[in-house]
Amino acid sequence: MSRTLSPAGRVAMVSEHASPLAALGGPDAGGQNVYVAQVARQLARKGYRVTVYTRRDSTGLPDRMTLIDGVQVVHVPAGPPAPVPKDELLPHMAEFGAFLARQWAADPPDVVHAHFWMSGLAALTGTRGLGIPVVQTYHALGTVKKRYQGADDTSPPERLAIEEAVGHECARIIATCSDEVAELRAMGLPEDRVTVVPCGVDPDQFAPSDRPRTLPGGRRRLLAVGRLVPRKGFDRAIRALAGIPDAELLVAGGPEADLLGAEPEARRLHAIAGEYGVTDRVTLLGGVGRTRMPRLMAGADLVLSLPRYEPFGIVPLEAMACATPVVATAVGGQLDTVVDGATGVLVPADDDHHHLGAVVRGLLADPDRLGRLGAAGRERVLAHYTWDRVADGVARAYGAVSSMPSLSEVVR
Incomplete structure (x- = not known):
């Protein structure tokens, strides 16, 4: 017609x-x-x-x-x-x-x-x-x-x-x-x-910060972001934390913080943290607003994006836009967005937490490399995403x- x-x-x-x-x-x-x-x-x-x-x-x-x-x-x-x-x-x-x-x-x-x-x-x-x-x-x-x-x-x-x-x-x-x-x-x-x-991703909203990343006492900050569902792999990040003694892990996603007690996945993650002896270094933030998320991303040493599968995955792009390196599973869209060794590190989706912990420890021990990965990630976002x-x-x-x-x- x-x-x-x-x-x-x-x-x-x-x-x-x-x-x-x-x-x-x-x-x-x-x-x-x-x-x-x-x-x-x-x-x-x-x-x-x-x-x-x-x-x-x-x-x-x-x-x-x-x-x-x-x-x-x-x-x-x-x-x-x-x-x-x-x-x-x-x-x-x-x-x-x-x-x-x-x-x-x-x-x-x-x-x-x-x-x-x-x-x-x-x-x-x-x-x-x-x-x-x-x-x-x-x-x-x-x-x-x-x-x-x-x-x-x-x-x-x-x-x-x-x-x-x-x-x-x-x-x-x-x-x-x-x-x-x-x-x-x-x-x-x-x-x-x-x-x-x-x-x-919006590179004006998600942008690098001038604030120092390392926390008081020298503790390093790892961040994982996404819906609070098992496939996002937050449990893998918690298990890996047991082998990264100088780091804390923040998990952003799910309902508001005061409602997490009724969330099955939150209870499961708390139990895993207790099992691996890292309860004092894992914080479930609950849902985080869009205005606060860029500050969280930019203030982290590393963003961990560890889903078992992911149709695309915006979280690595948001981290890269903040010049924060990414450790991501080699699945879905993360195979396109995260350039292994250039803007972050890709790990197998079935990788065990011991190897994941070793990868993270190696990155945290090399601040110059973290800086190069972060800068390259920001450049990649501006060029393509x-x-x-x-x-x-x-x-x-x-x-x-x-x-x-x-x-x-x-x-x-």
């Missing part, structure tokens, strides 16, 4: 469980929320008009609100107006998609960008018969989750089939790293419709499947 495009290009983003307005650190709030918010902001600054559709999870939310000039957030009535774990949202996607269909039949965007597999399902429902191209970013793949979690995977049993169907039906897939491209290929999805655009560069890549993917104006036309 033929449509007249808006002068700047109109983008609809669908992010069914990950609102750009959400506080981070909860079980379903993390990197996807950051990605959606930042890419929407950058596209708006380039002249595009962006509407983000996310599920209403509270009765107090307005139907529509402004994130910044050029970015609107629409709260879609789909399921109860209350928090629902993302793995329980599939039954509400038909209602979500029907809402999108009504909206877009009356006022169609130029392109739809779906985030996560259920958003892809809702987006394809909403665009059916309208001729609007859908670009899909999975952020995490069910095949990978099933491989690593097995019987502990709480995803709906329909997930794998729906993910594959979405990949075949959408106009383009944006993968965030080379490892994801290999996973998509293994799913039988057409590689010629896959574009790699990484996640990013700013949100402005990410938004340029996303916009090119949109242009490949739609008649949206090019970036040069938008900024004229």
Whole structure:
């Protein structure tokens, strides 16, 4: 069908469980929320008009609100107006998609960008018969989750089939790293419709600090950041700490600090710290706000990012932007972002805590090397991983499947 495009290009983003307005650190709030918010902001600054559709999870939310000039957030009535774990949202996607269909039949965007597999399902429902191209970013793949979690995977049993169907039906897939491209290929999805655009970081928000890193008494600070779930590997960092006697470990993530006592993973980590005799050197901070996180990153000697698997992983980028070296497991997007020996050190995902401890001890004993790694990390972020560069890549993917104006036309 033929449509007249808006002068700047109109983008609809669908992010069914990950609102750009959400506080981070909860079980379903993390990197996807950051990605959606930042890419929407950058596209708006380039002249595009962006509407983000996310599920209403509270009765107090307005139907529509402004994130910044050029970015609107629409709260879609789909399921109860209350928090629902993302793995329980599939039954509400038909209602979500029907809402999108009504909206877009009356006022169609130029392109739809779906985030996560259920958003892809809702987006394809909403665009059916309208001729609007859908670009899909999975952020995490069910095949990978099933491989690593097995019987502990709480995803709906329909997930794998729906993910594959979405990949075949959408106009383009944006993968965030080379490892994801290999996973998509293994799913039988057409590689010629896959574009790699990484996640990013704000280098003005996450920046080096002039404050000395070493704590009073000569103790060194290690930092681990992420959702408080077993796959993030905080237990490995705690076990390794037993072999690093002059260091403390801060773990940032999860609910607010005064609620950690009711968090199963927090209790498990406290028990491991007791077992390894490091309770006095491990601090679970709970959820940390975005304004405080850069100071934590910049004040650490090392950031440990040790997930068993990771679709992309923004934490290493944030650390590198702060000129803080990273010790990371060689999985997912960390294989792309962390250059082993240049911006940090990669360790095997199944590495034992004794070797991990030795790696960390060696780095802490060489301040000159830490300085070189940190400086190279900052340079790498500025060259490849700013949100402005990410938004340029996303916009090119949109242009490949739609008649949206090019970036040069938008900024004229």
